[in-house]
Amino acid sequence: MKNLFKPLIAFAVVATTFTACMDKGDDIDYEGQALAEERRFDSVLNSQRNAIQAYVAAEFTNPVTDTTSINLPRLGKKVTRGMYYEILSAPSNNTYEYKYSGSGFVVPTVKLKYSVSTLSKTVVQSDATGGTYTLNYNNAAFSFVWLYSFYPYSISYNGNQVKIDQLGGLTKDGLKTGSKFRVISPSIWTETNASSSTIPANQPLVYEFEVISIE
Template identity: 30%
Template sequence: MKNITKFLMGLLCLGMIFTSCSKDDTDYNAIEEKMRQELIRQYKTKKQQAQAIKDYAATKFTNPKFSSDSTGIWYEVISEGTGDPFDYTTSIPKISVNYKGELIDGTVFAATKEGTPANYSNLVYTYRESTQGQYLGGCWYFAFVPESVNNNGTDQKVYGLLPKGLKKGSKIRLITPSVWGFDNRAYKIGDGPSIPADSPLVYTIEVVNMEKATSN
């Protein structure tokens, strides 16, 4: 269970908050206030973008589904997949995927080449910025993990889009508020076009393979 907890903390400890979390002389009241203000900011952003995201899903998705007010993500399952659900109570997965990332206007800012899936040694690296430019947004977390994981006999909600999460062969399309993408900063992946700040993102993700990561 400690692995999924570490993964969740990567989403909760943001920016300066994350830095503070690693210090022994932490002012926890200050951290709590920063997190509160961050959650308020995220809520306002999701609310501002909600209608545009809903309209996109209604017109572009065949069978759109709304995840929750907590995420603000709309999605559709293109293929259920044939693999077994991944056990997040023991590990974070190593993944191989075909994907395409778009803006609402249809601009493709990143995509795998046909027959050449992207490989990540740990799902964490899809939302943790790296020297390889692998940052793709926190929405990948919600796409992959299940709705909840069992912790010592108790189901702990982790806000995944699907009851059992993605598995080998799964294919999903989603549109996410900018807070789970690149948030309030402009961004650029490789040679792709610039992504404006506060941009909702559209991802199509096909899971080629999932297996236990060698490190978490």
């Protein structure tokens, strides 16, 4: 089994944490740090937008724009995640259900093929034969792109809609057996905390997933 998703702190959570810490009365400029993080976030999206849109126009057949909204309160604006995706093949088996247990998301085990490439089509990571992965985002070295690609936009639990990483997945139902899926993402969502990762920093990346089975 291979684990995915080493702990990363989502931008929205970081901003909330900075705000909460400001009430402690220490000398650290949490507000300044939060403002700097918002500026960095916004700058990355702006600097990579044209290249991503050009790639989508040239390489995607039926692109879908991710419209998930992220609030940047210190900059007085809202932005989207900057991601585009394309469903290359619908699931051949739609029976798997993503679930939330109250203590967290129920983690699926997936057999899949995947590749990660730069906009120049250089493959930087792949599994062409089909490995088995435990999609536990608390314990591995893959990025938020995996999280947003696999999990559905929201999951119903006790009358509420629960979203993975507070922002939610890209699609209504998430990836299932037979799904073939391609997504392009700005680097804000592609970087990992794994020291051995082959994922390059500060570059938009294209991910392709082919789900052989999920349970």
